[in-house]
Amino acid sequence: MTTERSVELTPVSQPATTPSQTVGPFFALPGGLPWPDGPDLLPPHAPDAVMLRGRLSDGAGEPVPDGLIEIWQSDERGRFAHPDDPREQATDFRGFGRCATGPDGEFWFRTVKPAPLPTPAGATEAPHINVTVLARGLLDRVVTRIYFPDDPMANATDPVLSAVDPARRDTLVATATADGFRFDIRLQGDDETIFFAV
Template sequence: MTISVTASDWDQQTGLTPAQTVGPYLGIGLPWPDGPFVVDETDPAAIWLRGRLLDGAGDPVPDGLIETWQADPQGRFDHPDDPRGAVAGFRGFGRCPTDETGGWAVRTRKPGPVPGPDGRPQAPHVAVSVFARGLLHRVVTRIYFPDEVDANAADPVLAGLPQARRGTLIATAEPDGYRFDIRLQGEHETIFFAV
């Protein structure tokens, strides 16, 4: 027996339900077995990348997910699409849900410079995807490092951005790594890239 109910029939019978752009799948289907550990917890060269995910009002987003992808310290990827050939041994991928304060953290190694599409070197950076309520699609940004002044000045991606906005992509140094807060909207909104 097949029951046929149209959307308008359903709305009249039950009333409209709230729209949801990200449902339970975000919390159920996206956790990564190694979570925020791109490298082993005991790696002596490891650093922490940490920050907070904030909405347009500056409030924390407690149910987001931060995903990182990066090269190894020599600027190589463990991926067949690396134009220099894949290098094994450094996964370069991490995933961390945000906590009640919007906090996230990934333990990794600082990446090296990578070649850009035109062969010019890009400054060391970490690619970041943000998944959160209210987003139909992930948003993508980058983390650059404050101690790479010359490389950042020559980076073709940073050079293509308005000078006043480049700082939204530069982390701040901390004793055990770097801090990078991600602002989804509002004043000091992080620059996001169309991918």
């Protein structure tokens, strides 16, 4: 035989919100993921050098001062500075750079504009730079690409860029500057940069 017990339910007041915490690690701290050549993919006075500058911002448009941007790319002939690329390579081009963002979210790289690349399927990819972003609040890296404004025909037939919603493609295209290009990265919100699952 069971006996029912009456239970009085008392409304619970709304619990206080727990404080938010920033997800680390913090890459701008000394010793965080150093790279010997930093943002220089080639020597400072290389004749074909261009500057690539940008700003990393969060969903509210505020700068992310403790982010880390990495780029990797081919050289101006479509060659990679990697043992898996058996073709002749430029000896002074590193192909990889890493730059911590400053207090204003700004980053920069000294690099070259890459060449178009063949795909395994026989198509051609427009000149582009691969980008990885690491920052507070991200549990994993995000990956995007930078395309160039002076290659509209190549961009139109690029297999990756043409798969992006036409209304959002401009988030992947840099703007020209006096000494190179600018590419701002927005992590969320209006004009969020397109990121790729890799």
